[in-house]
Amino acid sequence: MTVAYMQAIAERYKAIGYTPYRWFKAEEGPAWMPLAKPLADSRIGVLSTAGAYALGQMAYHYKDDTSIRRIASLTPAAELRFSHITENYLKDARRDPDCLVPLTALRALAAEGFIGGLADEVFSCMGGVYSQRRVREEIAPALLAALRQQKVDAALLVAM
Amino acid sequence: MCLGSALDIFAAGRAPRATLVDYPLGHSTGKPFDPADQLDIVRAALAGLQSMTRAETITRLPNQWDTQGLWRADAMRADGGDARQPRDETPQFQHADDRAAARASGALRD
Numbered sequence: 001m002t003v004a005y006m007q008a009i010a011e012r013y014k015a016i017g018y019t020p021y022r023w024f025k026a027e028e029g030p031a032w033m034p035l036a037k038p039l040a041d042s043r044i045g046v047l048s049t050a051g052a053y054a055l056g057q058m059a060y061h062y063k064d065d066t067s068i069r070r071i072a073s074l075t076p077a078a079e080l081r082f083s084h085i086t087e088n089y090l091k092d093a094r095r096d097p098d099c100l101v102p103l104t105a106l107r108a109l110a111a112e113g114f115i116g117g118l119a120d121e122v123f124s125c126m127g128g129v130y131s132q133r134r135v136r137e138e139i140a141p142a143l144l145a146a147l148r149q150q151k152v153d154a155a156l157l158v159a160m
Numbered sequence: 161m162c163l164g165s166a167l168d169i170f171a172a173g174r175a176p177r178a179t180l181v182d183y184p185l186g187h188s189t190g191k192p193f194d195p196a197d198q199l200d201i202v203r204a205a206l207a208g209l210q211s212m213t214r215a216e217t218i219t220r221l222p223n224q225w226d227t228q229g230l231w232r233a234d235a236m237r238a239d240g241g242d243a244r245q246p247r248d249e250t251p252q253f254q255h256a257d258d259r260a261a262a263r264a265s266g267a268l269r270d
Contacts, residue, residue: 002167002182003235011238026174032215033176039210050186055258056265059251062244083252085244089186094254098198102189105202115206128244154209156202158188159164 024132035154041116045152046073047143049127050093050100050160051084059083060126066138068146070121077104085128089160100160119150127160163205164188170218178218179205183225184235190223197223 006023013021035042051060053069060067062085071080080097082090093100103122110118123146125139147155162175165185170178181188181201190198201223208219225231245252251268253259262268 001232002180003165003232004168005166005185005235006168006172008236008238015238023169023172025172029174030176030215034213035209039206042209044206056261056267058262058267059253059258061249061251063247063249065249081254081258083254085247086185087245087252092186092192096192098195099187099190099192102198102202104195105189105199108199109203109206114203154161156205157162159162159166159169160186160188 022132037116037153039115040113042153043117043119043151044106044110044115045119045147045150045155046101046106046122047147047155047157048101048122048124048160049158050090050124051082051126051128052097052101052124053081053083055079055081062126062128064129064131064134065126066129066134066142067125068139068142069124070146071101071124073103073106073118073120073122075103077101084126084160086160100158102158106156116153119147119152121146121150123147161205161209163201167218167220174216175218176215177208177212179208180218180220181223182220183223184231187225191225 010021052071053059054071054075057069060083077097080101082093084090098104106118109115123143129135162170162178165181165183165188167180190201201221204221
């Protein structure tokens with residue numbers, strides 16, 4: 001049995017007197033795009049919603065921050081940082097960033113030829129944005145443009 | 161490919177492809193300081209890009225957080241779980257030194 005997060009979080013919000021949490025529920029199914037070439041020839045992009053930033057970059061703020069960070073894929077794990085409104089989930093990632101932004105594993109998979117390559121830059125946003133409209137109109141287009149600029153064949157979206 | 165630990169949220173969002181790792185939130189790509197687990201999870205998720213053949217497929221990985229699974233009860237508690245931080249527009253640097261590094265790079269001007 002998996003955890004019913006939507007129910008648990010809605011109850012948690014109700015218990016502390018917040019307005020009811022309105023989860024996004026997609027009305028239409030997604031488009032389907034088969035992988036155009038073998039994985040071993042595909043350049044892979046990455047998106048993390050965990051509020052990752054690299055040392056020297058700005059941290060996120062917690063009031064619907066819709067900015068994104070471009071992080072060099074060669075960034076050492078020791079230079080990755082996190083700021084996300086639900087900081088309690090970051091305890092381990094702040095000790096070992098590869099729990100949420102797996103640059104070490106991705107570089108290894110590129111080196112062994114399991115994937116064709118890793119994008120030069122990976123991207124992150126702070127997933128705790130309460131406005132569905134701002135996610136749709138601000139974050140999603142910015143990330144799509146960033147991934148296209150990296151000329152990736154497919155992307156791995158790591159949710160926190 | 162979406163990779164994460166909340167099956168119901170993936171299903172509600174109708175992700176085109178998803179890989180579920182049934183770990184406590186905050187460990188979507190593996191256990192801390194366990195590079196073999198992290199490599200296994202990321203490899204499995206990426207393999208799904210090639211093996212999945214229809215939209216809204218969700219593959220559940222066999223990886224187990226522990227043998228007891230007691231973390232699930234904690235995650236379900238209505239009085240526990242995520243402790244959200246105050247919502248304001250102050251950048252929340254992980255370390256005080258990060259602020260100095262951001263200022264030195266020109267990312268932060270204050």
